[in-house]
Amino acid sequence: MPPAARVEPGKALLQTGAPTRFVTREQAFHAGGEGSAIDRRIPGYYIWRQSEMSWRPGVVFLDRDGTIARDVHYCRRVEDFEILPTVPEAIRLLNDHGFRVVVITNQSGVARGYFTEDTLSLIHQKMRDDLAAYGARIDAVYYCPHHPDENCKCRKPEPALLFRAATEMGIELGLSYMVGDDRRDVEAGKAAGCRTVLVTTGPNAANLDARSVNADYVASSLYQAAEWIVPDVGSREAEALRTGNR
Ligand SMILES: [Mg+2]
Ligand SMILES: [Zn+2]
Numbered sequence: 001m002p003p004a005a006r007v008e009p010g011k012a013l014l015q016t017g018a019p020t021r022f023v024t025r026e027q028a029f030h031a032g033g034e035g036s037a038i039d040r041r042i043p044g045y046y047i048w049r050q051s052e053m054s055w056r057p058g059v060v061f062l063d064r065d066g067t068i069a070r071d072v073h074y075c076r077r078v079e080d081f082e083i084l085p086t087v088p089e090a091i092r093l094l095n096d097h098g099f100r101v102v103v104i105t106n107q108s109g110v111a112r113g114y115f116t117e118d119t120l121s122l123i124h125q126k127m128r129d130d131l132a133a134y135g136a137r138i139d140a141v142y143y144c145p146h147h148p149d150e151n152c153k154c155r156k157p158e159p160a161l162l163f164r165a166a167t168e169m170g171i172e173l174g175l176s177y178m179v180g181d182d183r184r185d186v187e188a189g190k191a192a193g194c195r196t197v198l199v200t201t202g203p204n205a206a207n208l209d210a211r212s213v214n215a216d217y218v219a220s221s222l223y224q225a226a227e228w229i230v231p232d233v234g235s236r237e238a239e240a241l242r243t244g245n246r
Contacts, residue, residue, distance in 0.1 A: 056098040058175030058233060059139070060226075061162060061189065062091075064105035066181035066202025067222065068127065073203075074109040081123050084201055086223035088134030093226045099233075100139040100169065103127075104161050104178070104188070110145035117145060140165060156180075157187035162194070175236055179225050181205065186215045195232070197225040 065071040068091075070082045091101050103124075109115050124141050131138060142161040144154040153160040166173050178189025181202025189196040198215035199222055200208070210218045217232075219225035 055100050056175065056233065056237070057170075057172035058177070058194075058237075059100040059102050059165075059169070059171050060094050060229060061102050061104045061165070061176065061178040061194065062222075063156075063178075063180030063182065063185045064103050064127075064143075066204075067179060067185070067199055068103065071181070071203045074112075074114045075123060076109065076115045076119065078119070078122050078126050081126050083127070083130050084222065086221045088131050088136045090222040090226040091131055091136035091138070092134060093223070093230065095135075095137050097230045097233075099229075100171075101137065102139055102165050102169070102171075103141040103143075104156065104165070104185075105141070105143045106155050106184070107143045107145055108147050108155070111147035111150065120145075140169060156182075157184040157191065159188045159191035162188060162192035166192070175233060175240065177229050177233070179219075179222065179229075181208075183208070183213050186213050195229075195236075197228065199225055 062068055065075065068083060068087050069075070070084055072080050072082075075081050094101055107120055110117055110120060120143065127141075128138050142154075142165055144152060144156070144161060146152040146155055148155065152158070154164075162173065162176075162178065165171060166176075173193045176192075176194045177197060178185055178192070178194045179197040179199060180186065180189075181199050182204065186196045186198055195217075196215040197217045197219055198208070198210055198213050199219050200210070201221060202208075217225065217228050219228060
């Protein structure tokens with residue numbers, strides 16, 4: 001990729017507001033160009049499609065059980081699905097800062113015969129609806145339905161679902177985050193090149209040695225995780241813009 005160091009309009013973008021917001025559509029407009037101008041001004045850096053103009057290149061991947069929702073040990077019924085405190089506010093904060101939010105979840109209960117994929121999609125619809133009531137949006141849900149013994153490539157800690165999402169949604173993994181309550185979430189995120197956050201909202205929080213999990217940040221709630229991610233990504237994007245590294 002060509003270096004972006006000599007691209008003056010990139011500077012102009014940075015100067016129009018807080019660095020954390022410089023990739024939004026609004027700022028591109030304030031900088032005097034239309035959305036697609038970013039492609040021309042910063043060669044090789046942003047490859048936006050027009051419809052994605054208002055979103056950051058990176059996303060926040062979220063684990064489901066123990067991170068978004070109470071971990072009820074194989075949630076089999078829609079009525080057992082319960083969003084954890086601060087989660088709607090956290091996802092809305094991320095959305096407001098231009099992040100798409102993508103759920104990555106192991107659901108071996110399908111392979112175990114505890115629930116069907118139809119039930120799973122009803123549960124995920126409830127998740128989206130409950131969050132939408134607070135103005136929070138989930139952009140996509142990717143799940144692994146397999147049994148651990150199947151040794152598939154999509155069950156976390158394997159990173160295949162993150163890679164698949166990246167391909168299908170045009171995600172810059174190097175500017176993305178994986179948040180979860182389990183070591184496997186952190187490992188999958190690292191394997192995909194994301195920064196990682198361990199949240200201590202899951203059932204095993206007391207037994208987790210956060211230090212050995214080695215996440216980039218440990219948060220006591222998803223909201224606290226979001227409050228760390230927002231300024232962190234701003235500095236990473238600014239750095240990527242300066243150096244031309246993607
Ligand atoms: Mg979990
Ligand atoms: Zn799988």
